[in-house]
Amino acid sequence: MGRRGFLRLGLAGAGALAAPSVLAGCASPASPSGSSSLRVWDLFSGGDGVLMDEMLATVTSGPDAFDVDRTILEWGPSYYTKLAMAAAGGRAPEVAVLHLSRLAGYAPGGLLEPFDLDVLAEFGVTEQHFAPAVWERAKWEGEVYAIPLDTHPFIVFYDKEIAGAAGLLDSDGELAPIGSPEAMFAASEALAAEQGGTGVLFGHVGDQAQCWRMFNGLYAQTGATWELPDGGEPRVDADAAVRALTFMTELFDGQRNPNNLDYAGAMAAFQGSRGAMIFSGEWELPNLRITDRPLGAAPFVQIFDQPAVNADSHSYVLPRQERVDEGRRREAHRFVATMLKASYTWASAGHIPAYQPVIEEDRYAELDPQASYASASEVAVLDPPNWFTGSGSNFQNQMTQPMSAALMGNMSPESAVEQMISASQSMLDDPNPVA
Amino acid sequence: MSTTASRANAPDDSAISPSASTPAPVAGRGRTRFTGWVFVLPFAVTFALFMVWPIVQGLWMSFTDESLTLSGTDFVGFDNYAEAFADPDVWSSLGNTVFFTVITVVPLVVVALAMALLVHSGLAGQWVWRLAFFAPYLLPVSVVTIIWSWLYQPDLGMANQALDKLGMEPIGWLSDEAFAMWSIAALTVWWTVGFNFLLYLAALQSIPDQLHEAAALDGAGAWRRLFSITLPQLNRTTALVAMLQVLASLKVFDQIYILTKGGPNNSTRPILEYIYDVGFTGYRLGYASAISYLFFALIIIISIAQLRFFPRQEG
Numbered sequence: 014m015g016r017r018g019f020l021r022l023g024l025a026g027a028g029a030l031a032a033p034s035v036l037a038g039c040a041s042p043a044s045p046s047g048s049s050s051l052r053v054w055d056l057f058s059g060g061d062g063v064l065m066d067e068m069l070a071t072v073t074s075g076p077d078a079f080d081v082d083r084t085i086l087e088w089g090p091s092y093y094t095k096l097a098m099a100a101a102g103g104r105a106p107e108v109a110v111l112h113l114s115r116l117a118g119y120a121p122g123g124l125l126e127p128f129d130l131d132v133l134a135e136f137g138v139t140e141q142h143f144a145p146a147v148w149e150r151a152k153w154e155g156e157v158y159a160i161p162l163d164t165h166p167f168i169v170f171y172d173k174e175i176a177g178a179a180g181l182l183d184s185d186g187e188l189a190p191i192g193s194p195e196a197m198f199a200a201s202e203a204l205a206a207e208q209g210g211t212g213v214l215f216g217h218v219g220d221q222a223q224c225w226r227m228f229n230g231l232y233a234q235t236g237a238t239w240e241l242p243d244g245g246e247p248r249v250d251a252d253a254a255v256r257a258l259t260f261m262t263e264l265f266d267g268q269r270n271p272n273n274l275d276y277a278g279a280m281a282a283f284q285g286s287r288g289a290m291i292f293s294g295e296w297e298l299p300n301l302r303i304t305d306r307p308l309g310a311a312p313f314v315q316i317f318d319q320p321a322v323n324a325d326s327h328s329y330v331l332p333r334q335e336r337v338d339e340g341r342r343r344e345a346h347r348f349v350a351t352m353l354k355a356s357y358t359w360a361s362a363g364h365i366p367a368y369q370p371v372i373e374e375d376r377y378a379e380l381d382p383q384a385s386y387a388s389a390s391e392v393a394v395l396d397p398p399n400w401f402t403g404s405g406s407n408f409q410n411q412m413t414q415p416m417s418a419a420l421m422g423n424m425s426p427e428s429a430v431e432q433m434i435s436a437s438q439s440m441l442d443d444p445n446p447v448a
Numbered sequence: 449m450s451t452t453a454s455r456a457n458a459p460d461d462s463a464i465s466p467s468a469s470t471p472a473p474v475a476g477r478g479r480t481r482f483t484g485w486v487f488v489l490p491f492a493v494t495f496a497l498f499m500v501w502p503i504v505q506g507l508w509m510s511f512t513d514e515s516l517t518l519s520g521t522d523f524v525g526f527d528n529y530a531e532a533f534a535d536p537d538v539w540s541s542l543g544n545t546v547f548f549t550v551i552t553v554v555p556l557v558v559v560a561l562a563m564a565l566l567v568h569s570g571l572a573g574q575w576v577w578r579l580a581f582f583a584p585y586l587l588p589v590s591v592v593t594i595i596w597s598w599l600y601q602p603d604l605g606m607a608n609q610a611l612d613k614l615g616m617e618p619i620g621w622l623s624d625e626a627f628a629m630w631s632i633a634a635l636t637v638w639w640t641v642g643f644n645f646l647l648y649l650a651a652l653q654s655i656p657d658q659l660h661e662a663a664a665l666d667g668a669g670a671w672r673r674l675f676s677i678t679l680p681q682l683n684r685t686t687a688l689v690a691m692l693q694v695l696a697s698l699k700v701f702d703q704i705y706i707l708t709k710g711g712p713n714n715s716t717r718p719i720l721e722y723i724y725d726v727g728f729t730g731y732r733l734g735y736a737s738a739i740s741y742l743f744f745a746l747i748i749i750i751s752i753a754q755l756r757f758f759p760r761q762e763g
Binding site: 090091093094097098100101122123124218219221273274275278401405406407410414415417418421423424439443444446447 | 513515516517537601602603620622623624625707708709711712713714725728729730731732
């Protein structure tokens with residue numbers, strides 16, 4: 014066979030290979046019964062990823078099984094870039110996971126489709142199953158664009174024995190209220206003395222969100238709000254912000270507690286019993302419980318006037334598709350409802366299920382230490398809503414940078430807050446790319 | 449660089465082509481030319497598709513408010529450029545890039561030269577030195593940053609343990625604004641100096657021995673020969689190395705993005721990361737393109753300046 018003949022054969026072969034997939038492409042819309050696979054994007058790796066696998070295993074077997082084609086992408090700014098691009102191009106998956114704090118960057122730009130609440134209700138999920146604060150954030154212009162799977166707050170983990178010896182536990186063996194900066198300093202010193210090491214650990218160096226997570230809760234505890242009205246000026250109570258940040262710099266001043274730990278370093282110090290308490294996201298529960306320490310947990314401590322805890326929520330969304338297959342969309346609704354009902358499994362990762370019937374189950378109350386901080390979702394504070402805020406956003410990074418510098422003593426709390434406000438202003442000044 | 453390379457090759461090409469076409473009659477010339485084009489075509493198409501077209505497209509984009517999301521595209525003239533000139537973050541991140549370039553180019557040229565001279569001086573175990581100096585260059589950026597993030601680790605890292613042994617206070621290598629960029633520069637020198645070392649070594653080996661012999665006969669000592677023969681003979685290589693290095697350092701992104709994400713407090717954020725932040729995390733492709741083109745213009749100016757100021761001929 015000559016070279017030309019060989020090439021021709023190759024082309025024919027390629028055509029033959031392509032043909033079945035073309036046919037398959039035609040076949041899928043014709044089978045609305047759910048035989049075609051549901052594409053789902055999520056950002057769960059590590060311990061979360063394993064649990065998500067477990068939950069998917071339960072919903073992909075049995076008579077009403079879903080055929081799920083799962084894509085795991087790494088959490089971070091790039092996840093949201095990919096999701097936005099896929100939705101903008103109209104070739105997005107049927108279902109995706111989105112942090113609720115990012116909704117304002119997605120729904121107004123038409124990157125998401127609203128859920129059909131009637132269809133969801135058919136599968137047993139309605140508004141009354143969610144905490145009102147979380148449900149409100151899932152709406153935009155009256156439509157529901159996200160169905161929360163969980164709430165994941167920034168909390169405290171501590172060593173129960175040491176906290177008990179330091180006299181910080183109440184009669185139920187839970188962390189007693191603290192209530193003021195001075196009481197927190199005293200608690201930190203008592204913990205340090207009992208630990209024979211560090212009282213409170215917090216890793217922030219080189220991290221793009223940690224300082225904001227702690228600050229956002231503390232600032233809300235003062236009763237103030239960080240408002241970012243579109244096209245306007247940031248409405249911020251600078252005094253309250255300085256108050257919150259000053260407390261952070263005093264608790265982590267390099268003397269009382271270390272101010273130079275990075276995220277992994279703080280985790281390692283707690284795992285290695287070199288510190289008695291750690292400020293961290295609850296998603297670290299699987300990593301922290303593998304040690305032998307008697308692990309306690311509580312919603313983030315109330316230092317100022319009212320309870321408030323920084324949190325976010327993994328939620329399911331329906332990204333925009335150019336050509337919507339009604340059968341698959343209905344399946345997407347059924348999938349979301351089914352996953353929510355199976356979210357007891359999800360709680361073992363530490364996340365608080367957003368679907369209230371799961372929390373009300375007796376077996377959830379027995380989950381230790383998850384049940385100790387379940388109340389955090391009632392006082393959850395998310396990022397101020399705007400297109401540029403939310404999990405993995407440049408906003409969190411730009412807020413965190415000056416605060417991190419202040420903690421390390423390179424900047425005063427006053428000038429850090431000034432920089433945070435001016436950064437907010439400059440982001441508000443940017444033309445809104447999704448409006 | 450590419451100009452230098454094609455100039456160097458030019459004489460060879462002209463030497464080959466007449467002999468290649470001599471056997472063919474005049475009528476065959478057109479055919480030869482056509483065949484040549486066919487060979488070039490795959491690359492030309494790829495080049496046009498993936499280099500020329502994106503460059504043109506990007507330039508167009510910089511005059512629009514193109515976003516990653518749906519809101520449509522409007523022509524905005526020079527608005528993006530005006531905004532970039534007034535954006536303090538553009539200037540501060542550009543300053544970081546230029547600072548990084550200054551503090552890396554000098555050691556990357558000087559250290560590479562010193563290492564090449566040492567190896568060329570006839571140290572025992574040539575291959576060990578060559579391998580040791582060049583090996584880091586073969587590592588991917590992810591590996592390099594993992595190694596160095598452990599060296600720089602505040603508690604357990606070797607760098608701080610060494611300081612501790614010397615009785616000095618630990619340093620926040622990546623967390624202190626005063627040190628972070630220098631730490632990244634040190635890592636970069638370790639990582640990439642091997643390539644320049646190799647260029648210098650090759651150049652050293654191509655200096656004719658007679659020059660050294662003649663100078664030695666005339667009574668020139670080792671230092672005199674270094675400054676009067678070796679270094680002048682290396683001029684052209686130095687120009688090449690410096691030029692490549694300036695361009696490489698201006699492009700810094702990966703190791704900074706992985707190690708510090710531009711922190712602490714944006715003190716290591718290079719302009720490429722700012723472009724990335726604006727374009728991909730902020731969705732503003734139009735504005736990001738405008739900053740890219742300003743940076744592109746700067747690179748062209750620097751390249752032209754280098755071509756003018758550095759010697760291109762030996763001696």
